[in-house]
Amino acid sequence: MFQEPLDGEVKMFVCGPTVYDFVHLGHARTYLAFDLVVRYLKFLGYRVNYLMNITDVAERIVQRAERLKRDPLQLAREYEAAFLEDMKALGIKDVDRYERASDSIPRMITQVRGLIDKGVAYESETGVYFEVSKFPNFGQLSGQSHEELGLRRLELCSSKRKPEDFSLWRKYSEGLAWDSPWGRGRPGWHIEDTAISMAILGDTYDVHGGASELIFPHHEAEIAQAEALTGKMPFVRCWLHTGLLNVDGRKMSKSLGNVVRIRDALRESTAAELRYYFATFHYREPMVFSKDKLTKAKQKLQLLRTSLSQFLATEPAGAAKDKKRMNALVSKAEIAFRREMNNDFNAPGALSVLHVFVKELAKFGSRMDQETKETAEASFRRMADVIGILS
Numbered sequence: 001m002f003q004e005p006l007d008g009e010v011k012m013f014v015c016g017p018t019v020y021d022f023v024h025l026g027h028a029r030t031y032l033a034f035d036l037v038v039r040y041l042k043f044l045g046y047r048v049n050y051l052m053n054i055t056d057v058a059e060r061i062v063q064r065a066e067r068l069k070r071d072p073l074q075l076a077r078e079y080e081a082a083f084l085e086d087m088k089a090l091g092i093k094d095v096d097r098y099e100r101a102s103d104s105i106p107r108m109i110t111q112v113r114g115l116i117d118k119g120v121a122y123e124s125e126t127g128v129y130f131e132v133s134k135f136p137n138f139g140q141l142s143g144q145s146h147e148e149l150g151l152r153r154l155e156l157c158s159s160k161r162k163p164e165d166f167s168l169w170r171k172y173s174e175g176l177a178w179d180s181p182w183g184r185g186r187p188g189w190h191i192e193d194t195a196i197s198m199a200i201l202g203d204t205y206d207v208h209g210g211a212s213e214l215i216f217p218h219h220e221a222e223i224a225q226a227e228a229l230t231g232k233m234p235f236v237r238c239w240l241h242t243g244l245l246n247v248d249g250r251k252m253s254k255s256l257g258n259v260v261r262i263r264d265a266l267r268e269s270t271a272a273e274l275r276y277y278f279a280t281f282h283y284r285e286p287m288v289f290s291k292d293k294l295t296k297a298k299q300k301l302q303l304l305r306t307s308l309s310q311f312l313a314t315e316p317a318g319a320a321k322d323k324k325r326m327n328a329l330v331s332k333a334e335i336a337f338r339r340e341m342n343n344d345f346n347a348p349g350a351l352s353v354l355h356v357f358v359k360e361l362a363k364f365g366s367r368m369d370q371e372t373k374e375t376a377e378a379s380f381r382r383m384a385d386v387i388g389i390l391s
């Protein structure tokens with residue numbers, strides 16, 4: 001599935017959070033899935049350049065700040081700090097750069113102006129809109145025809161030419177707003193991510209990730225903006241989308257009131273336990289959050305650790321000539337691990353491989369020398385560290 005990267009390193013962008021509240025386990029699932037992707041790419045020897053945006057300019061932030069009578073950017077800073085704490089607590093440390101939308105407004109204005117110049121965007125009373133009918137490939141990522149798209153009304157607004165047109169810039173005379181050629185206002189959400197990612201990763205890059213609910217309209221819009229602007233296709237070589245996290249048949253979301261914050265979950269489980277639990281599902285599948293399954297995952301992780309300790313407690317009593325049997329065991333496990341992970345990052349399969357491997361190590365006996373033992377331990381740890389379940 002994965003081709004060689006374009007520039008000797010894998011350039012990867014993942015849609016970051018809108019910082020108007022604490023992040024929850026739904027976010028944890030997505031960001032842990034991409035952490036696993038990055039760890040595995042590094043395991044294979046790739047260099048990775050991982051960029052994530054922070055959406056600190058958004059209607060939800062402005063609305064929340066108004067309710068709380070707070071400055072929207074200040075409020076966003078607080079939740080950004082909380083988000084970064086949560087990422088750290090989950091052991092996510094491979095993001096090379098976080099970039100705020102509010103620090104990239106000039107880049108967004110340049111792109112909006114470019115789209116108007118290309119004839120695919122127009123200014124109206126309320127803002128600037130992308131004219132979807134001018135981009136024939138719109139709908140390709142989500143597999144929708146133009147007729148279907150016409151039925152989906154995005155952003156109800158009377159000053160648009162067509163209901164499916166989406167905003168690039170919204171005019172606001174007051175509140176959170178910046179000067180632009182179209183008066184004061186704020187960028188649309190989609191252009192924020194296109195402007196940020198292209199400025200840092202280039203016109204075409206390797207991987208773009210996000211939750212599956214972002215496929216439409218967000219990622220469709222990003223493709224339309226980028227490709228209409230540069231004429232280069234594809235904008236992104238590989239799209240990865242994580243499945244939803246459901247609770248009792250409904251999406252975990254603040255508006256439904258069924259949210260488990262990451263920081264609260266980390267009071268009852270360690271980061272390694274949460275990582276193990278999420279890795280028991282393929283990243284693309286929808287999953288149902290269940291305390292029972294989380295408890296089972298913890299038990300299985302404990303089993304893995306017990307077997308590892310058993311192996312580590314075994315005193316090597318063999319000689320160098322005994323290497324062969326252990327080497328065969330290690331290389332069998334490594335081949336199986338790669339086979340699973342090369343199959344669209346199949347973490348559940350990789351976990352099974354680790355279980356089989358560690359069980360075999362635990363019952364291996366003492367016919368090994370110290371060096372062989374250390375090689376086997378290092379191999380196990382390297383693979384377990386891709387999923388992040390030992391720390």
Ligand SMILES: [Zn+2]
Nearest residue numbers: 015016193218
């Ligand atoms: Zn995004």
